Amino acid sequence: MSMIFSRLRAGVAALVVVGLAYGPLASQAAEFKVAVSGEVTSMDPHYGNIFPNNNVMEHVFETLVAKDSDSRLVPGLATAWKPVDATTWEFTLRPGVKFHNGSDFTAADVVYSLQRPATLTTSPAPFTTYTKAITEAVAVGADKVRIKTASPYPLLPNDLSAVYIVSQKATADFKTPDFDQGKGMIGTGPFKFVSFARGDRVMLARNDAYWGTKPAWEKATIRIITNDASRMAALLSGEVDAIENVPSADYGKLNQNKSFEVFHKVSHRTIMFLLDQERDVSPFVTDKAGKPLAKNPLKDARVRLAISKAINRQAISDRVMEGLSLPTGNLVPPSIFGHAADVQVEPYDPAGAKKLLAEAGYPNGFGITLHAPNNRFVNDSRITQAVAQMLTQIGIQSKVEAMPFSVYVGRASKLEFSMVMLGWGASSAEASSPMRALITTFNKDKGMGAFNWGRYSNAQLDNALEEALRTLDEKKREDLLKDMIRTVRKDTAVVPIHQQATSWATRKGVAYVARTDEYTLSQQFMPK
Structure with missing residues (x-):
């Protein structure tokens, strides 16, 4: 096993990379720009269950159950969950959460979001993998949802960490093309959707009403740069502040300059x-x-x-x-x-x-x-x-x-x-x-x-x-x-x-906690 991989298995490794020198990091109101390597194909959070799409959705939408950097389940839009009987789970919803349009997050939105994937019958990568076990989802008052399965199903909380919650009122009449045009991109997440230019970028704005820790950046731009050399060049030139999937061919240069840092994790x-x-x-x-x-x-x-x-x-x-x-x-x-x-x-x-x-x-x-x-x-x-x-x-x-x-x-x-x-x-x-x-x-x-x-x-x-x-x-x-x-x-x-192993490179002064799930989340890049 190589020395590099041995360091990876020990944890997150911070390396130095060749590049241009930067001045002090901009203030909290700065725009953050990150380049991702996968092509984003849809803005519909329930249509294409492929990683590049989900990576963008993680900025705008949320799930009942979230995951930390080691893929352990943690509270999301649900603060708690428990089995009521062998085939029923109860999820307690987080109070005071609002969608980006100011409407309240309710149990009805959860029920609707769990039903919607089955209606998208032309999806090449359906989210029904995570919803097929559900036989019934019922709102219990304003703050609880009970979900029934045909047989005992211990993985329901895990599955619901992959199903994004949308606003029923804002999206009930929208199809997948409407989402791609920006309609219905109304979630509860740390960023609000601004625009999507296919093959180029997704632009976001901070959700100042977010219930959790607010992003350090007023704006975030997710650049779509699938070519390794171009993505690396964008970082070195200062065109972006961070990239994912550092080209392995460039690792020989990484020890030569302290203008950048690289973070790794075995995925x-x-x-x-x-x-x-x-x-x-x-x-x-x-x-x-x-x-x-x-x-x-x-x-x-x-x-x-x-x-x-x-x-x-x-x-x-x-x-x-x-x-x-x-x-x-x-x-x-x-x-x-x-x-x-x-x-x-x-x-x-x-x-x-x-x-x-x-x-x-x-x-x-x-x-x-x-x-x-x-x-x-x-x-x-x-x-x-x-x-x-x-x-x-x-x-x-x-x-x-x-x-x-x-x-x-x-x-x-x-x-x-x-x-x-x-x-x-x-x-x-x-x-x-x-x-x-x-x-x-x-x-x-x-x-x-x-x-x-x-x-x-x-x-x-x-x-x-x-x-x-x-x-x-x-x-x-x-x-x-x-x-x-x-x-x-x-x-x-x-x-x-x-x-x-997945890697992220940042300009000096920006830290990232590497994630087992490989997500590149603008809200988790932090000035240091």
């Missing part, structure tokens, strides 16, 4: 590849001459294991990630509930991979195209290129097609590809999050498998997850989750690569 996001396991003919699997194969080799567990064995994860960590990743065979890092410590990284074994291919009937391999975003995860397209080279070495002739995430997610969700990269953060702070989103059999009605782009299906695992999601005994639930991770590894349901 709960696992980078992996999903393989088409449903179709008899897969669209981007060919013979060596480029002709479509009549039989999809990815349906064979031996082929999937061969692909996993062909990948040198430590080399990717050392050479592509500059040590800023933790190679893994798990779906979640060690800090997340349900991590199975006995599931180790798949050893790099190209000879074993070739043997498995021969046993599966592909002694000479085949051809495949790997698809990936080129502006979403740290070094996403470079990781994919490295994996393609490794697969080619065992006879799977591979090429890469990378594209902007806004295009990629739509096409991948329509199952247009054969082998796709995806990064998934354990948003519920336990292993059930990737299990129900990526691994369980796709079932739109149940809200399961929303991102199961490989269409892996295992009825036994589905049943185990359903049991885990209704099990109140934490030890039993943890054991079930660990067993599920072992099954995922045994079947090579997906091919995990690593957990990435």
Whole structure:
């Protein structure tokens, strides 16, 4: 393990970086400018459950249950929650909270916000993953909401940390395009929405009536700069005050100047590849001459294991990630509930991979195209290129097609590809999050498998997850989750690569508490 990553595991590391010298930090009334790396596709807080969108929503809207920098549950718009009986939870709402338009936050807004995701039937990444368990939500007076589930459901508070609360009166008649135009962008959060220029920026103004700690900045601008070099240049030139996802290639320069600081944290996001396991003919699997194969080799567990064995994860960590990743065979890092410590990284074994291919009937391999975003995860397209080279070495002739995430997610969700990269953060702070989103059999009605782009299906695992999601005994639930991770590894349901480390760089005089969930929140950058 590299020295850099060892420091990361010890906690937040503050490094010095090359750059221009700045004068004293501006006053509290200054505008704060931060550059993010992901393309924002929608302003509707219930339409596209993808990270760049949610990162913006965290400024404007709030959830009943919030999370701290280590993804632990803390009070949000609810000050307390408790189970009333086996299938009913009661949430006590925070008093005195107002929406940005001055109207009161009420229990009716909560009920409406929990119902709204199910109405957005064309969403490519639905929030119904977090609301499908709810059978009824009822206002109890002005300050309480009771939420019923069909069976015991201990994860409801975790799920509700992902569902944003909107004003019913202000948004009842609005559709997703209305939100993109700024209509309905009325939350209770620390910033008010000002404007959205697609592909460029989101502009915000401080909510001076905010119930919690008010931001240090009168204005905040979230610049959308997906290119690593351009984002770094914006910081060095003073165009922005902070950036996320510092390019790993620039870390060699970071010790040369004290004009900037960088903050790191190992995230709960696992980078992996999903393989088409449903179709008899897969669209981007060919013979060596480029002709479509009549039989999809990815349906064979031996082929999937061969692909996993062909990948040198430590080399990717050392050479592509500059040590800023933790190679893994798990779906979640060690800090997340349900991590199975006995599931180790798949050893790099190209000879074993070739043997498995021969046993599966592909002694000479085949051809495949790997698809990936080129502006979403740290070094996403470079990781994919490295994996393609490794697969080619065992006879799977591979090429890469990378594209902007806004295009990629739509096409991948329509199952247009054969082998796709995806990064998934354990948003519920336990292993059930990737299990129900990526691994369980796709079932739109149940809200399961929303991102199961490989269409892996295992009825036994589905049943185990359903049991885990209704099990109140934490030890039993943890054991079930660990067993599920072992099954995922045994079947090579997906091919995990690593957990990435996330980094933020700021101009001198600005501090940030690095977050496990990777959010870049203007309200949490502070002058020091």
